[in-house]
Amino acid sequence: MTARRFWVFIEQEEGKVHPVSWELLGVARYLASQVMDEAAASGDEVSVEGVLLGHNVAPIAEEAIRYGADRVYLFDDLMFEHYRTCPYYKTLAQVAKKYQPEVFLVGATTLGRDLAGGIATALRTGLTADCTQLEMGEAKGVAQKVLLATRPAFGGNILATIMCRDSRPQMSSVRPRVFPMPPYNPEAQGEIIREDVDMTEEGAMSCILEFVHEKGENVNIEYADVIVAGGRGMGTPEGFRLLKELADLMGGVVGASRPCIDAGWISYAHQVGQSGKTVRPKLYIAAGISGALQHKVGMQNSDFIIAINSDPEAPIFEVADVGIVGDLYQVIPAMIEQIKARKEALA
Amino acid sequence: MFHALVAVKQVPDTTNIRIDPETGNLVREGVPAIMNPYDAHALAEAVRWKRALGGKVTIVSMGPASFGQTIREAIELGADRGVLVSDRKFAGADTLATSYVLAETIRKIHEQDPIDLIFFGKQAIDGDTAQVGPGVAVRLDLPVITYAVKIREIDLEGRRVVVERKTERWIEVIETPLPALLTCDKEIADIPFAPLPDLIRSLRYEPEMWTVEAGPVTFDPAQVGGKGSPTIVYKMGTPPLPEAGEKFNAREIGAEAAVKAALDKASATGILAAVLAQNEAAEKEARP
Ligand SMILES: Cc1cc2nc3c(=O)[nH]c(=O)nc-3n(C[C@H](O)[C@H](O)[C@H](O)COP(=O)(O)OP(=O)(O)OC[C@H]3O[C@@H](n4cnc5c(N)ncnc54)[C@H](O)[C@@H]3O)c2cc1C
Numbered sequence A: 001m002t003a004r005r006f007w008v009f010i011e012q013e014e015g016k017v018h019p020v021s022w023e024l025l026g027v028a029r030y031l032a033s034q035v036m037d038e039a040a041a042s043g044d045e046v047s048v049e050g051v052l053l054g055h056n057v058a059p060i061a062e063e064a065i066r067y068g069a070d071r072v073y074l075f076d077d078l079m080f081e082h083y084r085t086c087p088y089y090k091t092l093a094q095v096a097k098k099y100q101p102e103v104f105l106v107g108a109t110t111l112g113r114d115l116a117g118g119i120a121t122a123l124r125t126g127l128t129a130d131c132t133q134l135e136m137g138e139a140k141g142v143a144q145k146v147l148l149a150t151r152p153a154f155g156g157n158i159l160a161t162i163m164c165r166d167s168r169p170q171m172s173s174v175r176p177r178v179f180p181m182p183p184y185n186p187e188a189q190g191e192i193i194r195e196d197v198d199m200t201e202e203g204a205m206s207c208i209l210e211f212v213h214e215k216g217e218n219v220n221i222e223y224a225d226v227i228v229a230g231g232r233g234m235g236t237p238e239g240f241r242l243l244k245e246l247a248d249l250m251g252g253v254v255g256a257s258r259p260c261i262d263a264g265w266i267s268y269a270h271q272v273g274q275s276g277k278t279v280r281p282k283l284y285i286a287a288g289i290s291g292a293l294q295h296k297v298g299m300q301n302s303d304f305i306i307a308i309n310s311d312p313e314a315p316i317f318e319v320a321d322v323g324i325v326g327d328l329y330q331v332i333p334a335m336i337e338q339i340k341a342r343k344e345a346l347a
Numbered sequence B: 001m002f003h004a005l006v007a008v009k010q011v012p013d014t015t016n017i018r019i020d021p022e023t024g025n026l027v028r029e030g031v032p033a034i035m036n037p038y039d040a041h042a043l044a045e046a047v048r049w050k051r052a053l054g055g056k057v058t059i060v061s062m063g064p065a066s067f068g069q070t071i072r073e074a075i076e077l078g079a080d081r082g083v084l085v086s087d088r089k090f091a092g093a094d095t096l097a098t099s100y101v102l103a104e105t106i107r108k109i110h111e112q113d114p115i116d117l118i119f120f121g122k123q124a125i126d127g128d129t130a131q132v133g134p135g136v137a138v139r140l141d142l143p144v145i146t147y148a149v150k151i152r153e154i155d156l157e158g159r160r161v162v163v164e165r166k167t168e169r170w171i172e173v174i175e176t177p178l179p180a181l182l183t184c185d186k187e188i189a190d191i192p193f194a195p196l197p198d199l200i201r202s203l204r205y206e207p208e209m210w211t212v213e214a215g216p217v218t219f220d221p222a223q224v225g226g227k228g229s230p231t232i233v234y235k236m237g238t239p240p241l242p243e244a245g246e247k248f249n250a251r252e253i254g255a256e257a258a259v260k261a262a263l264d265k266a267s268a269t270g271i272l273a274a275v276l277a278q279n280e281a282a283e284k285e286a287r288p
């Protein structure tokens, strides 16, 4: 009997968990379920496990259990109060050597991207970045199912499925919002294992002198419920004022296609797509966006998509739940009026 | 004397990549090859410090002979020496095998001529993996600072560097001992115009070619190219098209009617009501 462990790195900063950690616990649970039959036949034990580093973060370990972890390995030490590359990757590589997980998932956030390459290199294993689909499946010449990690390649035009047949763990990074949040079970039971910290300040190889907070707007389009996005079809940056009025009515935020950022109409934080943010709001309204693949990969998982475009053949209509063919400067004002009316009717 | 090393990759200019509307395939013909833009900015910063402190900049690149053009471009931008590690055996390398070859090459250059600071791009625009820089640092057991946007200070005597790195939350100011490895964002430096002497030198410059047989590095054949790459392509496919939704034409039925029809559709799924109710609750809470 062996243990088949599906690992998730639980990312936190200043005691705040990045929700992609929970999304990945959901993915790990799904992957674990795909090997249940195989494991039952050979008497293996399958588990979903989180690894958490930080200082005074035990409550987060408990949260991880409620999002589906069977077990959490906890490194709680002043050393890990702030994220630093060396102590984090070395500790994670060490604990992975100790427990030999089969799969290891990391969020493709700024922090996760910094970290994942280091762990994979230290373990001399494969890492597939920015996966959009993960499955456990059969591969020729391997007894057990392997991780089949699918990611867009060549600018999103092709989907490549990558496997790491012989090395373990099989590592993947996944961007926030590519997968849904798993169910939260307040009654869930699990085990928290406190690990000894085997790392000194010298081994950390760096120290943080200060944090500088940047002034300016603080937008987070990734986790917005409503996004009203504009594209080059607006013709001028003024169009965003109209879109913002519509977004504000619904408590939403403004998104944009890349040409708007390139033209300096709006900041990069608003960009949706392959080289911007992946989003999955309840409602996504796209106005004057043609629907290039690189844009679609960032928003096609939205619950409901309304596309507004003057060209009836625009590819954005292919992913839209409903389309309006017309001039956005007529359609958006009409929509503002009607949303106002519907809000009043509701109140 | 300051010795900087910059890892430079040649990439297809993805802003010029087109998709064949008939086949949906990528059109690669006529797509120009360029120096990975992040690497160009990293190089500009390395050259800036070389001019300030005195010293030199060495370029390392792994790839086919055609990468020589990109190395010449780096000379034009102010680099002094270029090493191209090139061998058929390196073909099919994933990030792990790439970081092995680059790390061993950098180790050798360091033996010949000690390096103070290593510059990588934040990521290569053809793969966007951002793994090779941290991978090389791990193999050489060097401190690594990713997403560097500014070098505040290089202290050659005190053997330390102070760097600003940008994260989603803030800018971190990090101090780390030398030698160290940075992966650089575009903000690190602007790319200057090449001074005439560098331009002239670049025209005649031939990069050093290091192959498995004829180079000074002894590579472990099991760790290079496809053999040294744990990841394997299982299959390739095109993304499936979802079913398109209904379209309403504002020019035919008017904007009001088209918007009403669209919002009714959204209402039918319950999504619009949920969104509005949630917003209503939030607005109520915000009111005094
Ligand atoms: C490597 C790479 C990464 C990329 N990453 C991204 C990314 O992250 N995000 C992204 O968005 N793009 C990205 N792109 C760019 C992408 O390929 C497209 O060029 C871009 O999405 C097009 O933006 P757009 O739809 O706003 O502009 P266009 O394609 O020019 O479309 C404008 C649309 O507006 C419509 N229109 C014009 N006037 C009106 C009007 N009055 N009312 C209504 N409709 C009107 C037109 O019919 C047209 O469909 C990337 C490209 C590459 C190569």
Ligand SMILES: Nc1ncnc2c1ncn2[C@@H]1O[C@H](COP(=O)(O)O)[C@@H](O)[C@H]1O
Binding pocket: B007, B008, B009, B036, B038, B039, B060, B061, B062, B063, B095, B098, B102, B119, B120, B121, B122, B123, B124, B125, B127, B128, B129, B130, B131, B132, B133
């Ligand atoms: N073949 C290569 N030769 C030289 N440098 C490379 C090569 N591949 C990647 N790099 C460096 O690693 C950085 C990150 O690349 P990547 O991990 O592929 O996104 C690049 O910006 C380059 O500085």
